[in-house]
Amino acid sequence: MASISSPAHPYPSGPNWNRRRLSTKLSSQCPQSTPVRAVDMENAKEKEAKERKEEVNKKTASRKAISVILRREATKALIETKRGPSNSKKLLPRTVLEALYERISALRWESALKVFELLREQLWYRPNSSVYIKLIVMLGKCKQPEKAFELFQTMVEEGCPVNHESYTALLSAYGRSTRFNQAFSLLEYMKNTPDLQPDVHTYTVLIKSCLHFSDFDKVEALLSDMEAQGIRPSTVTYNVLIDAYGKARKFAEMEAVLVEMLQQEECEPDVWTMNSTLRAFGGSGQIETMEKCYDKFQRAGIEPNIKTFNILLDSYGKAGEYEKMGAVMEYMQKYHYSWTIVTYNVVIDAFGRAGDLKQMEYLFRLMRSERIKPSCVTLCSLVRAYAQAGKPEKIGGVLRFIENSDVTLDTIFFNCLVDAYGRLGCLAEMKEVLEMMKQNGCKPDKVTYRTMIKAYSSNGMAGQAKELRNFIESEEGRQLTVLKKAKPDF
Numbered sequence: 001m002a003s004i005s006s007p008a009h010p011y012p013s014g015p016n017w018n019r020r021r022l023s024t025k026l027s028s029q030c031p032q033s034t035p036v037r038a039v040d041m042e043n044a045k046e047k048e049a050k051e052r053k054e055e056v057n058k059k060t061a062s063r064k065a066i067s068v069i070l071r072r073e074a075t076k077a078l079i080e081t082k083r084g085p086s087n088s089k090k091l092l093p094r095t096v097l098e099a100l101y102e103r104i105s106a107l108r109w110e111s112a113l114k115v116f117e118l119l120r121e122q123l124w125y126r127p128n129s130s131v132y133i134k135l136i137v138m139l140g141k142c143k144q145p146e147k148a149f150e151l152f153q154t155m156v157e158e159g160c161p162v163n164h165e166s167y168t169a170l171l172s173a174y175g176r177s178t179r180f181n182q183a184f185s186l187l188e189y190m191k192n193t194p195d196l197q198p199d200v201h202t203y204t205v206l207i208k209s210c211l212h213f214s215d216f217d218k219v220e221a222l223l224s225d226m227e228a229q230g231i232r233p234s235t236v237t238y239n240v241l242i243d244a245y246g247k248a249r250k251f252a253e254m255e256a257v258l259v260e261m262l263q264q265e266e267c268e269p270d271v272w273t274m275n276s277t278l279r280a281f282g283g284s285g286q287i288e289t290m291e292k293c294y295d296k297f298q299r300a301g302i303e304p305n306i307k308t309f310n311i312l313l314d315s316y317g318k319a320g321e322y323e324k325m326g327a328v329m330e331y332m333q334k335y336h337y338s339w340t341i342v343t344y345n346v347v348i349d350a351f352g353r354a355g356d357l358k359q360m361e362y363l364f365r366l367m368r369s370e371r372i373k374p375s376c377v378t379l380c381s382l383v384r385a386y387a388q389a390g391k392p393e394k395i396g397g398v399l400r401f402i403e404n405s406d407v408t409l410d411t412i413f414f415n416c417l418v419d420a421y422g423r424l425g426c427l428a429e430m431k432e433v434l435e436m437m438k439q440n441g442c443k444p445d446k447v448t449y450r451t452m453i454k455a456y457s458s459n460g461m462a463g464q465a466k467e468l469r470n471f472i473e474s475e476e477g478r479q480l481t482v483l484k485k486a487k488p489d490f
Contacts, residue, residue: 175209246280282315352385422455
């Protein structure tokens with residue numbers, strides 16, 4: 001098994017820093033060989049008084065800040081609990097709006113709508129189109145097109161001016177939920193209404209929705225429609241197309257879009273263009289092509305960002321190019337690129353695949369020391385590596401870590417755990433994972449059961465495999481019956 005030898009440490013070593021600090025401390029304690037002048041004594045006193053004053057001011061500011069935070073948190077608690085009383089109509093605008101925007105950013109649509117209802121009850125409330133648009137966009141991301149339409153109607157009823165931006169938000173909500181009939185009908189309505197003419201953003205939003213569901217025919221129709229309307233694609237439009245074609249392994253189409261983009265004077269490639277291109281070639285194992293593209297983008301003056309390096313690390317790691325992976329890590333260290341959770345997940349997975357458990361565990365400890373919370377992706381990499389190395393006791397260590405942490409587990413992690421125990425022949429532990437899933441509110445899916453059937457079959461337990469197959473068939477039959485009963489008779 002290949003291994004990654006002597007990786008570059010992404011952070012400065014501790015001992016050197018400690019020696020510098022110790023040296024400074026010792027030098028400050030050395031006695032002075034010459035008498036201290038009166039002026040120096042006076043300056044020292046002034047400096048000491050100034051430092052004491054600054055310390056007092058800091059403590060006062062800190063107490064004030066804590067007081068403000070506590071008052072705001074208490075008011076936000078009212079937002080969640082108080083509905084209707086007269087005092088709930090006199091909340092501070094800033095507090096209510098902060099609570100609303102926090103929920104919108106977190107895509108907590110139900111809670112956001114409750115806060116918005118409270119916002120509308122305030123004595124100082126005035127209808128605002130931008131707030132409605134933010135909420136409609138959020139509902140689109142949460143696959144709630146009906147709620148988005150209801151909010152759009154409310155916006156019209158309250159007298160808010162509607163323009164192409166608000167219609168684009170509603171169109172996006174339909175597109176994200178595959179309601180393409182409504183989305184395209186809305187687009188036609190906008191085209192036929194002088195004050196609502198769609199722009200490049202409108203088309204880009206709909207193109208992105210179609211590409212998300214790999215409906216390339218609709219995309220071609222939209223691009224032709226844009227050309228007929230005299231609307232030119234923007235850099236964002238081209239980036240969306242490049243990214244989608246790359247993920248679908250449609251490299252000819254991706255390169256054609258990139259060439260067309262470079263021919264447009266008003267569309268300059270940016271770091272998003274570079275990252276999408278590198279991800280497409282690197283993810284498919286075309287390392288040499290990826291490197292050539294990286295050089296060309298750099299020569300064009302496009303500077304890489306942390307996502308660029310994460311893509312390079314991931315591509316080199318999966319291709320087994322460990323020396324090049326180490327070179328990227330050294331470059332990141334040299335130019336002070338801080339590691340993100342994605343960076344850690346990529347390198348932990350690479351070390352795990354290489355069978356270098358010592359380095360993998362070191363990076364996991366370093367990740368936690370940097371206060372970066374591990375995710376299910378991190379844990380899956382650890383479990384896979386330990387299963388590959390034949391160390392079930394180490395998987396137990398991962399489970400003990402989870403018990404003492406607040407990591408939210410998902411079905412993908414449990415499927416990874418089922419697969420690991422199955423490969424190791426730990427069938428009793430594999431079966432116990434189902435109970436763990438139940439305790440964590442996760443339901444087994446087809447992947448879970450198929451993985452278990454494969455493990456039973458490979459370990460000569462044909463009876464258990466057959467029993468599980470019969471269970472899956474009976475469950476599928478039951479669900480089909482429920483669906484038929486629930487289907488309305490038109």
